[in-house]
Amino acid sequence: MTAVCSAANVELVRSLGAHKVIDYTKEDFTGNGQTYDIIFDAVGKSSFSRCKSSLNQKGVYVTSVPAPDFLLGMLLTSKSKGKKAAFVAPGLRSSSDKAKDLVFLKELIEAGKIRSVIDRRYPLEEIVEAHIYVEKGHKKGNVVITV
Numbered sequence: 603m604t605a606v607c608s609a610a611n612v613e614l615v616r617s618l619g620a621h622k623v624i625d626y627t628k629e630d631f632t633g634n635g636q637t638y639d640i641i642f643d644a645v646g647k648s649s650f651s652r653c654k655s656s657l658n659q660k661g662v663y664v665t666s667v668p669a670p671d672f673l674l675g676m677l678l679t680s681k682s683k684g685k686k687a688a689f690v691a692p693g694l695r696s697s698s699d700k701a702k703d704l705v706f707l708k709e710l711i712e713a714g715k716i717r718s719v720i721d722r723r724y725p726l727e728e729i730v731e732a733h734i735y736v737e738k739g740h741k742k743g744n745v746v747i748t749v
């Protein structure tokens with residue numbers, strides 16, 4: 603598994619299980635000739651068109667932030683047996699599916715297969731400060747509001 607982040611987060615990302623880490627401030631992961639089965643962009647900084655040549659023959663590009671070119675790519679590749687574009691939005695799943703997802707995630711966490719990373723915790727009264735921090739775009743993992 604290859605992860606993409608900046609130099610400050612290399613050790614954190616390695617500790618989460620990345621075998622290889624690419625510093626996006628120094629190297630464009632789409633330009634090194636390497637290809638992947640899955641490219642998952644969780645922060646909306648790439649695009650399907652940019653990543654297409656870095657996908658294996660049946661590779662899938664997954665994003666949580668769909669740009670206009672992505673929606674077109676998703677439509678055009680939906681029936682394709684080759685490279686595909688896919689959108690993931692857990693928030694849009696039904697309540698019963700989300701409940702199942704949470705149980706599955708709980709099992710993975712208990713089995714030590716995934717680890718969540720909490721950057722900061724804020725009490726509800728400081729939600730404005732929490733938003734200001736998150737909107738800077740450099741949080742590591744996630745920010746929790748304690749109710």
Ligand SMILES: NC(=O)c1ccc[n+]([C@@H]2O[C@H](COP(=O)([O-])OP(=O)(O)OC[C@H]3O[C@@H](n4cnc5c(N)ncnc54)[C@H](OP(=O)(O)O)[C@@H]3O)[C@@H](O)[C@H]2O)c1
Nearest residue numbers: 606607608626645646647666667690691692693739740741
């Ligand atoms: N579809 C859904 O269900 C869903 C759910 C939640 C969020 N979203 C969307 O997902 C996006 C990301 O939100 P977020 O709050 O999780 O994260 P975020 O705060 O926007 O992203 C912060 C992280 O992205 C890293 N980053 C910045 N540029 C990068 C690049 N070129 N390559 C790799 N990493 C890079 C930053 O690292 P550095 O500090 O090193 O720059 C930082 O660790 C938002 O647009 C949000 O709307 C979608």
